Structure formats: C-alpha cells, structure tokens
Amino acid sequence: MVGNNEGRVFCGRKKSRKRKPYERKEFHERKRARERQEFRERKESHERQELREREEADERKEFCERKEFHERQEFRERKIFYGKKKAQGGKTLRERKVINGVKRYFELLGIYAKMDLASLMRDRAFMAIVITADIVSNISSISGIFLLAWKFGGIGGMDRFEVLFMLAYGNIVMGFLNMMGGCNALFPSRIIGRGQWEHMFIMPLPYAVQLTVGIFPFTGSSSLLSGIGMLWAAVHHMETVLPWWWPGMLLFQLFISMVIVVAASYLFSSLAFYAPVQCEEISSTVIYSMDHTRNFPLSGMPLYIRYPLLTIFPAGLMAWFPTMILLGKTTTWVNFYPAVFALLISFVSAYFFRKGFGYYVKKGINRYVSGGHRS
Amino acid sequence: MVRKYMITARMAVQGKTGGGILYMLPDIVMKVVYLVPVMFIWRTLAESGYEVEMSVAQLLSYTYVNALLTDMMIVNTYLSAWNYDTRSMEMFTRPMPVFGQVISRTVGEWVPMLCLFSLPMFLAAPLLGIRVLPETLWVIPSLALSVSLGFAFEFLFYCVTIRLRNISWLTYVIRSAVVSFFSGTVIPFKILPFGMDRWMNYQPFGSMGGAFLSLYVGSAEAMEVIPAQLFWNVVIWIAAAVWFRRSRERMVSFGG
Numbered sequence: 001m002v003g004n005n006e007g008r009v010f011c012g013r014k015k016s017r018k019r020k021p022y023e024r025k026e027f028h029e030r031k032r033a034r035e036r037q038e039f040r041e042r043k044e045s046h047e048r049q050e051l052r053e054r055e056e057a058d059e060r061k062e063f064c065e066r067k068e069f070h071e072r073q074e075f076r077e078r079k080i081f082y083g084k085k086k087a088q089g090g091k092t093l094r095e096r097k098v099i100n101g102v103k104r105y106f107e108l109l110g111i112y113a114k115m116d117l118a119s120l121m122r123d124r125a126f127m128a129i130v131i132t133a134d135i136v137s138n139i140s141s142i143s144g145i146f147l148l149a150w151k152f153g154g155i156g157g158m159d160r161f162e163v164l165f166m167l168a169y170g171n172i173v174m175g176f177l178n179m180m181g182g183c184n185a186l187f188p189s190r191i192i193g194r195g196q197w198e199h200m201f202i203m204p205l206p207y208a209v210q211l212t213v214g215i216f217p218f219t220g221s222s223s224l225l226s227g228i229g230m231l232w233a234a235v236h237h238m239e240t241v242l243p244w245w246w247p248g249m250l251l252f253q254l255f256i257s258m259v260i261v262v263a264a265s266y267l268f269s270s271l272a273f274y275a276p277v278q279c280e281e282i283s284s285t286v287i288y289s290m291d292h293t294r295n296f297p298l299s300g301m302p303l304y305i306r307y308p309l310l311t312i313f314p315a316g317l318m319a320w321f322p323t324m325i326l327l328g329k330t331t332t333w334v335n336f337y338p339a340v341f342a343l344l345i346s347f348v349s350a351y352f353f354r355k356g357f358g359y360y361v362k363k364g365i366n367r368y369v370s371g372g373h374r375s
Numbered sequence: 376m377v378r379k380y381m382i383t384a385r386m387a388v389q390g391k392t393g394g395g396i397l398y399m400l401p402d403i404v405m406k407v408v409y410l411v412p413v414m415f416i417w418r419t420l421a422e423s424g425y426e427v428e429m430s431v432a433q434l435l436s437y438t439y440v441n442a443l444l445t446d447m448m449i450v451n452t453y454l455s456a457w458n459y460d461t462r463s464m465e466m467f468t469r470p471m472p473v474f475g476q477v478i479s480r481t482v483g484e485w486v487p488m489l490c491l492f493s494l495p496m497f498l499a500a501p502l503l504g505i506r507v508l509p510e511t512l513w514v515i516p517s518l519a520l521s522v523s524l525g526f527a528f529e530f531l532f533y534c535v536t537i538r539l540r541n542i543s544w545l546t547y548v549i550r551s552a553v554v555s556f557f558s559g560t561v562i563p564f565k566i567l568p569f570g571m572d573r574w575m576n577y578q579p580f581g582s583m584g585g586a587f588l589s590l591y592v593g594s595a596e597a598m599e600v601i602p603a604q605l606f607w608n609v610v611i612w613i614a615a616a617v618w619f620r621r622s623r624e625r626m627v628s629f630g631g
Contacts, residue, residue: 137552
C-alpha cells in the first residue's frame with residue numbers, strides 16, 4: 001500500500017499511457033468517422049421526423065379541408081332548406097319553427113275535438129242530457145240579475161234587454177274561454193303548482209303550444225251557445241238602434257275581453273312559481289270571482305266602486321264596459337280604454353310570468369316525493 | 376263517540392291551514408270583492424226610487440250575512456272531488472260512518488274561514504252601517520235545519536255524480552248554478568217578479584240558505600219557514616240515504 005503506485009490508487013485515477021503518433025492519427029480518424037456516422041444518422045432521423053411531420057400536417061390539412069368542405073356543403077344545404085331566400089319561395093328558420101308550431105297546435109286541436117266528439121257519440125242520449133243540463137245551469141246562473149232587471153224595468157240606467165245583452169256578452173266571453181281552455185290551459189297556476197310544468201320540459205313541443213292546447217267544442221260549448229242565443233234575443237228586443245259596424249266591434253271587444261281574462265289569469269299564476277302549494281288554485285279563484293262579479297251592471301254605482309272594478313280587479317271589462325261601448329253609451333276616447341288596458345296587462349303578465357319562470361328554473365319544485373306521488 | 380268526529384274536524388282544519396294563511400288570502404279577498412258590488416246593487420235600486428218589498432237595510436243585511444255564512448248557506452263538500460281521487464273509497468275503509476266522516480270533515484273545513492273572514496266582518500258590520508243581529512232567535516234552529524238540508528242535497532248530488540259516470544265537474548257546475556238561484560241566497564225570493572216568491576218558498580232548495588236569511592232579516596215568519604224546513608229535511612234525508620245505499624255499489628274511482 002506504499003510506494004508510487006499507492007498515490008495513484010489513492011487519487012482514484014489511472015494515469016493513461018502516452019499514445020504513439022500513428023496511434024493518435026488512427027484514433028482521430030476513428031473519432032471523425034464515428035462523428036460523421038452519428039451526424040448522418042441524426043440527419044436521417046431528423047429528415048424522417050420532418051417527413052413524418054409533414055405527412056401528418058398534410059393529412060391534418062386534408063382532413064380539415066374535407067371537414068370544412070362538408071360543413072360548407074351542409075350549411076349550404078341547410079341554407080337552401082331554411083335559408084333567408086330559398087330558391088322556391090322558402091322561409092327562414094324562425095318562420096318555419098313558428099309555422100310548424102302553429103300547424104301542430106291546430107293538429108292537436110283536431111285530435112282533442114275528435115276525442116270530444118267520440119265521447120259525445122259514445123252515448124248520445126246521455127250526452128244530450130248533460131248538454132241540456134249545462135245550458136239550463138248557465139241560464140239559471142244569470143237569471144237572478146235578469147229577473148231583477150225585469151222587475152224594475154232595468155238597473156242603473158240600463159233597460160231590461162240591455163242588461164240581458166250584458167249578461168249574454170259575459171257568457172260568450174267565459175263560454176269561449178272555457179271551451180278553448182277548460183283543459184287547464186286557462187288555469188296555468190294548476191299546471192305550475194302541481195309540478196306538471198316540468199313534464200313540459202321533455203315534450204317535443206313549444207311551451208306555448210303545450211299550454212294553450214285543449215278544446216271541448218262539442219261537450220263544452222253550452223255556455224257559448226246559450227250566450228249567443230241570449231245575445232240574439234237581446235238585440236232583437238232592444239230599443240237602441242245599433243250602428244252598422246257593431247258586429248265587427250262586437251268581435252273586437254270580445255277578443256279584448258278574453259285577452260284581459262287570460263292575462264289576469266297568467267299574472268296571478270306567476271305567484272305559483274314562488275308558492276306552488278299555496279297558489280295552485282289562484283287562477284281559478286281569480287277567474288271564478290271575475291266570472292261571478294261580471295254579472296253586475298256597474299252603471300249607477302259610485303266611482304270608488306266602479307274604478308277598482310275596471311283597473312285592479314277588471315271584472316267590469318268582462319261584460320259591463322264593453323256593453324256600454326257597443327251600446328254607444330261612452331265617449332270616443334273612453335272606447336279605447338279596454339284595448340289599452342288589455343295591452344298593458346298583457347305586457348305586465350308576460351314580464352312577471354317570465355320572471356317567475358326564471359325563479360322556478362333555478363329553484364325547481366318539490367311537489368313530488370321519491371315514490372312519485374304529489375305532496 | 377263524539378271525540379272521533381272532533382278529531383276528524385281538527386284534521387280538516389289543519390289540512391286547510393297547513394299551507395299557511397297565505398293560502399286562504401285569495402279566497403278572503405275575492406269574497407270581499409264579490410260582496411261590494413252586490414251590496415251596491417241594492418243601494419242603486421233604492422236610489423232609483425223603485426218600490427221593493429224589502430227595505431234597503433234588510434237587503435243589505437241579507438246579502439252581508441249570506442257572504443259571512445256562505446259555506447253554510449250552500450253546503451259544498453268534497454264528495455264529488457273525492458270520487459275521482461279515490462278518497463271516497465278510503466271513507467269505506469275507516470271504522471266510522473260515511474255520513475259522519477263527510478259532515479265532520481266539512482264542518483272542520485269551515486272553521487278557518489269563519490275565524491279569519493266571518494268574525495272580523497261581523498265585528499266590522501256596524502262601522503259599515505249594516506245591521507247583523509238577527510230579528511228572532513228562531514234563526515238558530517233554522518240555521519241547523521238549513522245546514523242539515525244542505526248535507527242531504529250534497530249526498531243526493533253525489534249519487535247523481537255516481538250515476539253520471541263520475542262527471543263530477545258537470546255535477547258541481549249544475550248544482551252551483553241551480554242551487555244558488557233556487558236557494559234564494561243571492562236574490563231574495565220576495566223581490567222576484569211574476570209572483571215567483573209564492574212558489575219559490577216551498578220548493579226544496581228554498582228551505583236552504585234563503586229561508587234562514589229571510590228569518591234573519593225579519594222578512595219571513597218562523598211559523599212559515601221552520602215547518603217547511605223540517606218537512607224537506609225529512610224527505611230529502613230519506614231520499615239521500617236510500618239512494619246512497621243503492622248507488623254506492625256503482626261507485627268507480629281511480630287516480631291518486
């Protein structure tokens with residue numbers, strides 16, 4: 001462990017032998033050859049990789065071009081189908097959707113009408129009894145006020161047949177609405193409060209169609225028919241000479257009154273989004289109360305009674321006020337009031353209904369327990 | 376004996392108020408909204424100078440008391456509704472008579488509205504210038520007979536619903552319209568034209584709310600009203616019991 005070698009071992013190095021000149025040359029040549037070989041290999045590898053990348057890029061490009069081409073083609077086809085200007089008198093996408101919705105709405109009305117007719121034809125004698133009883137009940141519901149008008153020769157400045165005209169007008173409004181919306185379309189708070197609104201999410205139909213569809217033209221039209229009959233009798237016996245334009249005005253006023261009733265129902269139904277259990281029947285409470293209150297002639301009543309019934313609780317716009325317009329007992333400017341009110345209440349109810357719907361979408365409803373029953 | 380009916384009535388009260396007072400508010404508001412124009416009709420007629428068989432004070436009291444006790448004047452149970460959501464079937468599974476169940480449950484459902492609407496309005500009546508104290512104490516048996524007759528009609532109409540293959544909505548509409556006119560709760564018989572009051576008083580619906588209200592405001596005598604009410608109670612209850620016994624086996628119910 002001592003001597004010269006010991007130091008080398010200790011340092012951990014082995015002193016290399018000094019190469020001879022020919023050996024050095026050979027060594028350098030081998031080294032250069034190895035380097036050249038490595039360089040060639042690297043170059044080849046790099047070239048291969050570059051080639052591969054280029055090929056991949058080409059493939060990608062080709063794919064993108066193909067995809068773009070297909071998309072362009074598809075878009076072109078769609079544009080031809082839905083586009084703004086279809087070659088053969090086509091419609092925009094929005095227009096087509098609306099048309100399809102309306103078309104489906106009428107198809108569904110037809111299906112409801114067929115089902116209603118089927119129930120009528122199943123047992124005609126039975127249904128005749130039902131319809132007759134319904135007409136009698138409609139007439140008896142308004143007979144109290146008419147008998148009062150008959151006994152006293154009229155009420156509050158309206159003669160007997162003017163009162164009958166008013167009662168008939170109200171019957172037509174409610175009769176038509178019940179015929180068209182008796183399947184809970186007129187009572188949206190029931191749909192919302194019972195959690196049935198969620199069923200509508202999965203139906204392939206627009207909400208508007210699902211909400212408004214439902215008609216009983218054969219078994220549910222007794223109120224409408226009795227209203228038309230009474231209106232005819234009232235016009236026939238009335239002393240007031242109606243102007244030539246009154247049938248058109250009658251249809252317009254009927255439409256306005258119906259809009260007001262539906263809008264009021266939707267406005268109050270917005271509450272059902274927030275309190276589904278408590279407000280499940282709020283639309284029926286409002287509509288039935290309006291239906292009962294519409295029969296009172298407001299002529300002769302003080303203004304502090306009349307104004308709330310024409311604004312806050314618009315039962316006066318269901319029969320009395322339109323009757324006054326049709327009989328020419330109002331001033332020109334006042335004639336526009338029902339239409340303006342209908343417009344306003346429609347906007348207000350649309351706003352609050354959308355707002356309630358927004359709340360409902362975030363919070364949901366908990367009417368159904370896990371077993372599927374409604375709480 | 377009575378306890379089980381009391382408990383049923385209490386359950387009905389809880390069922391009615393379980394959703395909170397908010398649930399009852401729309402009904403209360405609508406009752407007030409309906410009451411106001413009816414009362415002003417009488418004032419309008421009085422101001423027009425027409426001669427009416429009843430004074431304005433009587434007419435106002437008539438309408439006002441009718442609004443306060445509206446549930447009792449024309450009895451409406453949920454019998455028809457129960458028929459399509461199977462609760463009518465449940466009535467037969469309980470160890471209680473069906474008649475007793477329906478009556479106790481309906482009476483329980485009246486209580487919240489009597490406390491929240493009728494009582495405050497009764498106390499507020501003097502402020503509105505309306506006389507609400509009865510003219511005679513015969514109104515107490517008359518009210519009992521009127522309510523009893525209302526329940527009898529309810530069972531009769533329930534049998535109609537069963538026979539009409541569960542068209543309960545139609546039965547309800549017909550009954551509401553016919554009964555509200557023929558019971559005389561909205562328009563008193565005494566002021567109807569063509570001398571209709573002479574025979575309207577003696578038809579069965581006339582012994583319901585209208586008879587009690589006439590007695591209440593003093594436009595009819597107890598000796599005319601009470602015997603008619605007794606008679607119709609006996610007749611209609613027998614008819615209801617017999618027809619119900621025959622109809623209940625035809626009862627069909629489904630749903631839930």
